[in-house]
Ligand SMILES: Nc1nc2c(ncn2[C@@H]2O[C@H](COP(=O)(O)OP(=O)(O)OP(=O)(O)O)[C@@H](O)[C@H]2O)c(=O)[nH]1
């Protein structure tokens with residue numbers, strides 16, 4: 001049954017009182033700081049105050065760090081070709097940016113109500129690694145990727161280094177913490193397995209349906225959290241019906257042919273941009289942008305999920321050769337790169353409705369999904 005349940009090492013990410021904090025601890029504190037609105041002090045670099053959440057309401061700065069996509073939308077002078085929409089760009093204006101004026105610069109979903117901005121210009125960024133790390137930390141924290149740079153009046157900053165980021169997403173740190181029988185409506189013969197890692201506080205789960213067997217390749221569904229679709233029955237996407245159909249397909253195998261299935265429920269809402277940013281993307285979709293454009297316009301990647309974490313979960317469950325329910329070849333490729341053998345891709349297309357037709361067309365036409 002895979003690796004036995006055992007607790008995380010008690011000292012993970014913690015060092016003796018006199019030693020410097022570990023990278024895991026600093027990365028976790030940096031994400032926490034952004035969510036709380038506290039500034040980050042980059043080792044050998046600037047202090048960055050997150051525009052969306054900052055609590056230092058009187059703060060101001062001469063420069064702002066934003067995404068290339070946002071800089072392009074703001075029609076900035078000197079702006080390089082924005083090949084990577086979520087790449088960092090440093091901007092300056094005629095006068096300092098006060099925090100309240102910075103939010104409409106940061107949030108494209110507010111553009112319709114705030115048409116007049118600028119003029120701004122892009123200025124030389126000679127701390128690109130720290131800038132990229134800051135935007136990535138913003139994505140992980142689920143906030144807008146925008147910062148005041150070396151602000152006045154920002155309060156005490158939380159120290160972080162570019163190299164700390166790798167510790168945060170280290171899939172090897174994931175552990176099974178507990179498991180329990182969980183009869184569900186699709187199958188009474190199911191068990192839930194819960195995972196944790198030291199730095200990333202998101203708790204992923206797997207649902208195993210049927211009897212695990214080394215002789216049979218499991219039917220696996222890698223499902224990413226979608227609060228709107230999974231819980232509220234949103235018609236804008238296909239997540240809810242896909243989740244339901246996956247559980248029933250696994251239950252069917254278990255019941256009729258002695259097979260088994262694994263549903264990975266990954267807490268990577270909005271393909272890794274978080275619930276709030278996904279809802280901002282929905283606002284942009286209501287203004288006419290498609291899924292990919294909406295994410296890019298926010299300065300966020302259109303695919304930001306951490307597939308090595310999913311592979312690690314499968315490895316811990318002892319399911320390293322699988323049949324994968326998906327229409328997305330990139331998912332298959334990402335799992336294979338992370339060490340999972342996908343012996344078969346099992347199509348997982350559900351009927352469309354008028355609200356998700358464009359979303360599904362974008363998946364097919366722009367994201368390479370194999371949909372009919
Ligand atoms: N950013 C963003 N995320 C979305 C949107 N609609 C759905 N999602 C997220 O997309 C994820 C669903 O993806 P999945 O169904 O697991 O996978 P997929 O890559 O579409 O491929 P399949 O396996 O074929 O379904 C969930 O995390 C949803 O929250 C959207 O408009 N914008």
Ligand SMILES: [Zn+2]
Nearest residue numbers: 226229237239
């Ligand atoms: Zn969804």
